[in-house]
Amino acid sequence: MDKIPILKMGPFLLVTIQVDLYDRLALTLEADLVQMVNKTRAKGVLIDISAVSIVDSFMGRIIGNIASMSKLLEAETVLVGMQPAVAITLIELGLPLNGVHTALDMERGMNLLKSMINDTSNIGDNEIEEDDLIVE
Amino acid sequence: MILSLSKDAIEIIKEQDVVLFRNRLKETAIRIKMSLVNQTRLITAASELVRNMLRYANGGMCLIEIVTRGRDNGIRLTFTDKGPGIPDIALAMRDGYSTGKSLGMGLPGSKRLVNEFEIKSQAGEGTMVIILKWSHG
Numbered sequence: 001m002d003k004i005p006i007l008k009m010g011p012f013l014l015v016t017i018q019v020d021l022y023d024r025l026a027l028t029l030e031a032d033l034v035q036m037v038n039k040t041r042a043k044g045v046l047i048d049i050s051a052v053s054i055v056d057s058f059m060g061r062i063i064g065n066i067a068s069m070s071k072l073l074e075a076e077t078v079l080v081g082m083q084p085a086v087a088i089t090l091i092e093l094g095l096p097l098n099g100v101h102t103a104l105d106m107e108r109g110m111n112l113l114k115s116m117i118n119d120t121s122n123i124g125d126n127e128i129e130e131d132d133l134i135v136e
Numbered sequence: 137m138i139l140s141l142s143k144d145a146i147e148i149i150k151e152q153d154v155v156l157f158r159n160r161l162k163e164t165a166i167r168i169k170m171s172l173v174n175q176t177r178l179i180t181a182a183s184e185l186v187r188n189m190l191r192y193a194n195g196g197m198c199l200i201e202i203v204t205r206g207r208d209n210g211i212r213l214t215f216t217d218k219g220p221g222i223p224d225i226a227l228a229m230r231d232g233y234s235t236g237k238s239l240g241m242g243l244p245g246s247k248r249l250v251n252e253f254e255i256k257s258q259a260g261e262g263t264m265v266i267i268l269k270w271s272h273g
Binding site: 022023024053054055056058061083084085086088089092094095 | 248
């Protein structure tokens with residue numbers, strides 16, 4: 001059976017979708033990715049769809065699911081490389097992919113993930129400082 | 137008046153047929169020099185309809201036609217299945233309505249992506265959907 005490879009890079013998981021997805025392949029990816037987030041304790045997932053020419057409502061739902069599921073496991077998802085024609089079609093279809101972070105390319109996506117992780121760790125630091133103040 | 141220039145029928149009975157069907161459609165769209173955005177709209181709409189056919193009717197047939205109205209060429213797709221049919225088409229065409237577990241975007245969404253959209257269904261006998269997309273416009 002076909003599978004889409006998931007690569008681990010530091011605290012992130014990288015997925016590059018190079019083939020046209022059919023439904024079962026997309027579902028397998030969803031399950032594999034969520035398992036991998038849990039197993040590797042990844043902080044972020046980067047999905048590159050620059051080679052994907054069609055995103056229909058099913059694919060859109062899978063992408064949304066991956067983002068929501070990863071969020072529950074404390075990981076952020078960034079979708080990168082969407083083709084302009086795909087963006088036009090998704091909006092006209094009525095699928096704005098709310099709640100999914102996007103970036104124009106891999107590099108910007110990676111930066112976005114890094115900044116999101118830093119943000120959350122900073123918030124943690126601030127809370128500790130506030131606690132310290134209260135103690136004082 | 138719309139004239140049909142070529143016909144190509146594809147049977148869709150399993151999921152992998154969808155990839156083959158999309159590729160065939162892509163080739164046809166490139167042959168008539170359809171703009172990239174329109175290709176994407178057409179293939180996405182077709183993808184929604186094919187999925188419906190597989191999910192609710194265990195597959196069916198799709199006819200790919202190149203049509204012309206003089207200067208402009210387009211592609212007309214006719215999807216026919218022998219599934220359970222759609223009892224209430226107006227309801228099925230509403231955004232967010234689904235009897236399955238989907239988002240309910242398929243039918244109304246594909247209508248927004250094409251120039252012409254026609255749906256006929258007889259409960260217990262099957263469903264026919266015809267869509268048409270011009271190369272430009």
